[in-house]
Amino acid sequence: MRNEGDAPEKSAGQGAGQGSDQLPGRVLVVGASASGLSTVEALRRKGFAGGITVLGDEPHVPYDRPPLSKQVLSGAWEPERAALRAQEQLTSLDAEFLYGETAVALDVKARSVRTASGREAAADAVVIATGVRARRLAGQDDLAGVHVLRSLDDALALRGDLVAGRRLVVVGEGVLGSEIAATARMLGLEVTLAGPLAGPMALQVGPVVSGVLAGLHAERGVSLRLGEGVVGLAGAGGRVSGVRLASGEVLPADVVVVAIGGIPATEWLADSGLTLDNGVVCDAYCRAAEGVYAVGDVARWHHEGLGRLLRLENRTNATEQGMAVAGGILGEDRPYAPVPYFWTDQFDAKLQVHGFLPADAEVDVIEGELAARRFVARYRVGGRVTGVLGWNMPKQTRLARQEVVDGLEAAPAPSH
Known part of the structure; x- marks a missing residue:
């Protein structure tokens, strides 16, 4: 078991990107989720022309989760409206989407996945996007x-x-x-x-x-x-x-x-040899092993700005991490170190959060008023801004985000 903050070591000769100058011919994405779809779309946008297979354990096309507890649950939306893309958009990706296929095992060395139906799928790069299951x-x-x-x-x-x-x-x-x-x-x-x-x-x-x-x-x-x-x-x-x-x-x-809460869906990886500890443990490039990546709710990766492992369960991270992993597969040398963002809608309130809001943070209101339920609150730890929260003030909250970026850049360098 590695210590908190440690990440998988690079294999001999493995660089920050794919690990060699040779780009993959085929990519396998396990999980027809928002993060999985984001990975596929980013691969195509970046010019990847190889084969792509997506395994989804549900019978549905990729759909958005935030509306489930609001628009779908209330009946304001028909279920089909939660789909992330129309069928013609999915078809244009020239990817093989296999629904109702639950992954049960991963052979890391062969980069192959076996499903409950007995199907075997192999690729040069595997992306784990299996999310979490409800407690x-x-x-x-x-x-x-x-x-x-x-x-x-x-x-x-x-x-x-x-x-x-x-x-x-x-x-x-x-x-x-x-x-x-x-x-x-x-x-x-x-x-x-x-x-x-x-x-x-x-x-x-x-x-x-x-x-x-x-x-x-x-x-x-x-x-x-x-x-x-x-x-x-x-x-x-x-x-x-x-x-x-x-x-x-x-x-x-x-x-x-x-x-x-949710439990990372990693049971199927128990015999894979990957490091599993509150998710699939990855390096700063979201890589769990050579040619194997994790994205979205299931990924616990090394955030270089924080100097520790981080796992996020939110819609924005699913999209951004998918794009980052696509870049890594194609050899881009960029660690994934985002400023987290999430939102929630409850009654007539829209809360938007950038960064981190520690329980022991000093909180002060920099715009609006708490009593009016229209404000921007700033969170500081040790004098450094770690996060901002906006309540029905979207424009002002976006502007305040820069303080979080500055605070993250001013964070103490991680100790090794």
């Missing part, structure tokens, strides 16, 4: 009415229960749980948001903004049962009837959503 509570699969929300099918199943239900309990006060609570409340359900932290998205935005978000949810009728852990589910006749708190109290529910 679950013990016993939830034995009760009807308990959902996770990761896939398009998950969103449609949950919507079916919300339309028929009256009382929803969301377990998990993070970004996804908070979004689901807001969407369900706008559909007219009685909604309770439960979790161990003090406020919605407290881990992602810190106590100051979390407090403002809590006020918004409470004002819109969400019951906040936060600061206490969930220990299990209650059921009757094979269907969920409530959520059990650590105190023993049971929150009544017709429908429950478990939104307690």
Whole structure:
């Protein structure tokens, strides 16, 4: 096991890009995800004319995940609208998309992947884009009415229960749980948001903004049962009837959503020889081994600006990392060291975050006012700006991003 911050060592003679002057003739992407599609599109934009195969474990064309907890769940969008590209656009990529093919093993030396159906696919470069799977509570699969929300099918199943239900309990006060609570409340359900932290998205935005978000949810009728852990589910006749708190109290529910984070989908790589530790561990070029790369939610790579390993679960990173990996496959010598960015929409609030928002950061408002729910907040650690958060102030937030860039460039050089 390597220490935190370490990354895979380069093989003898391996450069920063593909590892030799010879470019690959074929690329295999495992995961028909946003990051996988971004990799394919970037390869074609950069002039790669070789063969490309994409394995997807779902029956759907690549689709966008952020709308699942909002537009798709609310019914504002038909499911097809979540598709990332029209079929003719996918066809124009001249790539082989194989759907319903779940990867079960990777031979790193041969750069070949075996699927559950017995199919074998090999290439000169392999890109792992298998994302994460939703964490679950013990016993939830034995009760009807308990959902996770990761896939398009998950969103449609949950919507079916919300339309028929009256009382929803969301377990998990993070970004996804908070979004689901807001969407369900706008559909007219009685909604309770439960979790161990003090406020919605407290881990992602810190106590100051979390407090403002809590006020918004409470004002819109969400019951906040936060600061206490969930220990299990209650059921009757094979269907969920409530959520059990650590105190023993049971929150009544017709429908429950478990939104307690994701686990990198790396089980299929257990015998591959790759370093697996909260994701596929990669170097600064998102390379896990010679000719093998990882992108998106499953990738844990060495961020040179921070001097440590980093794994991000957001839509922007999926796109940008896919583009970076395409460049690496084609021999570009550029470490991937982005300023992270994510956003969330809840009720009439749009929050946009650039950089990192540590829980111990000093927070000050540089534009607008917290009480007006229209502001830009700056996060500093040791006098250095690590992140900015905008609430319904997109233009001002983009301008403030430069302070994060400057702060990252001024970060202490990583120790070796």
